[in-house]
Structures are given as C-alpha cells and as structure tokens.
Amino acid sequence: MNLKQLKNSLFLAPMRGVNCAAFRVMSKEYGCDVTSTPMIITDDLISDSSKVISRLNLNKTEKPVSIQLIGNKNGAESVSLIEDHADIIDINLGCPDKKFLGLKYGSYLLSNLPMMEKFVSSIVGASNKPVTAKIRLGFNDNNSLIVSKKLEDLGVNAITVHGRTTKQGYTGVSDINAIKKVKENVNIPIIANGDVFKPGNAKSLLEKTGCNGVMIGRGVMGNPFLFSEVKYLLENGKNTTKSVDKKTDAIKFTKYYEKYDYNVSFTEYRQHIMWFSKNLLNAAIIKDRILRVKTFEKVNEIINSDIFR
Numbered sequence: 088m089n090l091k092q093l094k095n096s097l098f099l100a101p102m103r104g105v106n107c108a109a110f111r112v113m114s115k116e117y118g119c120d121v122t123s124t125p126m127i128i129t130d131d132l133i134s135d136s137s138k139v140i141s142r143l144n145l146n147k148t149e150k151p152v153s154i155q156l157i158g159n160k161n162g163a164e165s166v167s168l169i170e171d172h173a174d175i176i177d178i179n180l181g182c183p184d185k186k187f188l189g190l191k192y193g194s195y196l197l198s199n200l201p202m203m204e205k206f207v208s209s210i211v212g213a214s215n216k217p218v219t220a221k222i223r224l225g226f227n228d229n230n231s232l233i234v235s236k237k238l239e240d241l242g243v244n245a246i247t248v249h250g251r252t253t254k255q256g257y258t259g260v261s262d263i264n265a266i267k268k269v270k271e272n273v274n275i276p277i278i279a280n281g282d283v284f285k286p287g288n289a290k291s292l293l294e295k296t297g298c299n300g301v302m303i304g305r306g307v308m309g310n311p312f313l314f315s316e317v318k319y320l321l322e323n324g325k326n327t328t329k330s331v332d333k334k335t336d337a338i339k340f341t342k343y344y345e346k347y348d349y350n351v352s353f354t355e356y357r358q359h360i361m362w363f364s365k366n367l368l369n370a371a372i373i374k375d376r377i378l379r380v381k382t383f384e385k386v387n388e389i390i391n392s393d394i395f396r
C-alpha cells in the first residue's frame with residue numbers, strides 16, 4: 088500500500104474491545120478506506136502467535152488492514168510473525184491506559200524518546216510493509232513536533248495524531264491547531280484523529296489541518312454508517328439525505344459476527360448491539376433486556392422484536 092497517495096482517506100481507529108472482524112468489514116462496506124485491528128501486545132504475539140492471530144479473524148473483505156502493535160521490545164520478532172497478514176503495521180505510541188503506562192508501553196514512550204527510538208527502529212528495520220505510528224500530542228506537555236520529526240527520521244511512513252496529551256485523557260477537545268503544526272513540520276502523510284462525531288467534523292478537521300486522512304473512533308461505535316456520510320460530504324460538498332435503519336445494521340452486524348467472529352466473546356457481540364441501539368426510542372428498555380440475556384439467540388430475538396426501534 089502506498090501511503091504517499093493518501094488524500095482525504097478515512098481510517099477506522101484501532102479500538103480494543105470494539106474492532107472485531109464484523110465491525111471492520113461493516114466499516115469497510117460503509118466507505119472506510121483503511122481498517123485496523125485493536126492493539127496487539129508484542130509479548131503476547133511472541134508467546135502464542137497462532138492464538139493471537141486467529142482471534143483477529145482477518146479476512147480479505149476488510150482489506151487494506153492495519154495491524155497495531157503495542158509494547159517496547161520484541162519489535163522485529165513481532166513483525167516477522169504478523170507482516171504477512173498486514174497491509175500496514177502501526178505502532179501504538181498513544182495509549183493512556185494506566186496498566187500499559189505501568190509496563191512502559193503506549194504513550195509512555197512519548198516521555199522516553201530513547202526507548203521509543205529503539206522500539207520504532209526495530210519495527211521499521213524488520214518490516215517490508217509500510218509502518219505507521221499513532222501518537223498523542225505528548226505525555227504531560229505537547230512534544231509532538233520533536234516526536235513527529237524523530238519518527239520521520241526513523242523511517243516511519245505516516246503518523247496519526249490524536250490532538251490530546253496523555254494527561255488529558257479524553258477531557259477537553261482535540262487540538263486541531265496542534266495537529267496542523269505537526270502536518271507542517273514533516274514531509275510524511277499525517278492522519279488527523281480526535282472528536283469526529285458528525286460528517287462536518289471530519290471535513291473541517293481535514294480542511295483546517297491539511298492532513299492526508301482522518302481517523303474515526305468513538306463516532307463510529309454503533310454507527311459505522313458515519314463513514315458513508317463523511318465520504319459523501321467530502322465528495323459532494325453537501326450532506327447525504329440517506330440514512331440507515333439501526334435495526335437493519337444490527338441484523339447485518341449479527342450476520343457478519345456469525346460469519347467472521349464465531350470464536351470471539353458473546354459479551355463483545357452484545358456490547359456492539361447496545362451501541363447500535365444507543366439513540367433508539369426504546370434504548371433504555373433494550374439495554375436492560377439485552378443485559379439480562381446470555382445467548383446470541385436471545386439477543387437476536389430482541390433485535391427482531393418490536394422493541395428494537
């Protein structure tokens with residue numbers, strides 16, 4: 088995949104507990120250009136690669152797919168185990184989860200540049216596939232210009248920037264201006280990330296930053312149709328009048344989950360169906376009923392009942 092050609096490209100954000108194969112396939116179908124797996128811990132990959140890879144349920148329909156690695160060692164070995172399955176290898180330098188920070192993974196590396204350099208160069212050096220990195224603006228303070236330049240020098244092919252620091256978590260707003268500065272600071276493609284919940288958010292993020300693509304996370308949970316709305320707006324300059332029926336989407340998701348994710352957990356499936364029902368008239372009743380059931384069949388009964396509207 089040639090990342091230099093990215094223009095107004097739509098990326099599915101890597102999301103742990105969300106990006107099962109069914110969700111990636113649906114995102115692709117609705118216009119997402121590059122899907123992503125959730126992060127994979129390099130140590131897990133080394134200790135049991137076939138288990139880790141089989142749980143991803145990678146399939147041709149979702150391609151091109153980015154596989155994201157998180158860790159601080161075993162970079163080259165991880166690449167050798169995963170690269171045949173990936174169109175892009177992404178490095179997680181943005182995770183703010185305390186457990187991972189404690190292990191010195193994710194956005195911890197934004198505060199330890201020698202360690203970041205070692206991990207990133209081990210991956211870049213071993214990979215025959217394009218390598219991208221996903222960063223926050225910094226750990227406590229914004230050091231994204233230093234980090235992005237360093238990543239470019241290390242041979243990373245593109246960078247995704249979420250416009251918040253680790254310290255911020257999800258508070259405040261994603262800083263569009265800071266993302267723009269990163270874009271102006273390097274010569275590799277930049278993908279803007281943060282707070283896209285409506286088609287107009289994506290358009291203005293692209294226009295204001297000059298970035299090559301936009302990555303969407305929370306906005307597509309239970310609403311992968313947002314990709315289609317964004318694509319339409321970017322191509323036609325106006326909003327689409329089409330809408331999607333959430334019941335139809337929940338049924339389609341179920342069909343895909345049965346097809347691709349048969350070996351993944353029931354609770355993950357059930358959670359997706361709750362996201363699909365979030366803004367429905369009977370959302371509270373649906374949630375209450377779904378939380379009481381324990382089988383795919385029972386969730387299906389709820390989706391197909393009159394309550395699911």
Ligand SMILES: Cc1cc2nc3c(=O)[nH]c(=O)nc-3n(C[C@H](O)[C@H](O)[C@H](O)COP(=O)(O)O)c2cc1C
Binds near residue numbers: 103105155182303306
């Ligand atoms: C449930 C959830 C899981 C996430 N898992 C990951 C992950 O595995 N790797 C990663 O780099 N970021 C992860 N993120 C962060 C998102 O990729 C994204 O950067 C962040 O949510 C900001 O984008 P948004 O405003 O479009 O949601 C996760 C976010 C959420 C909400």
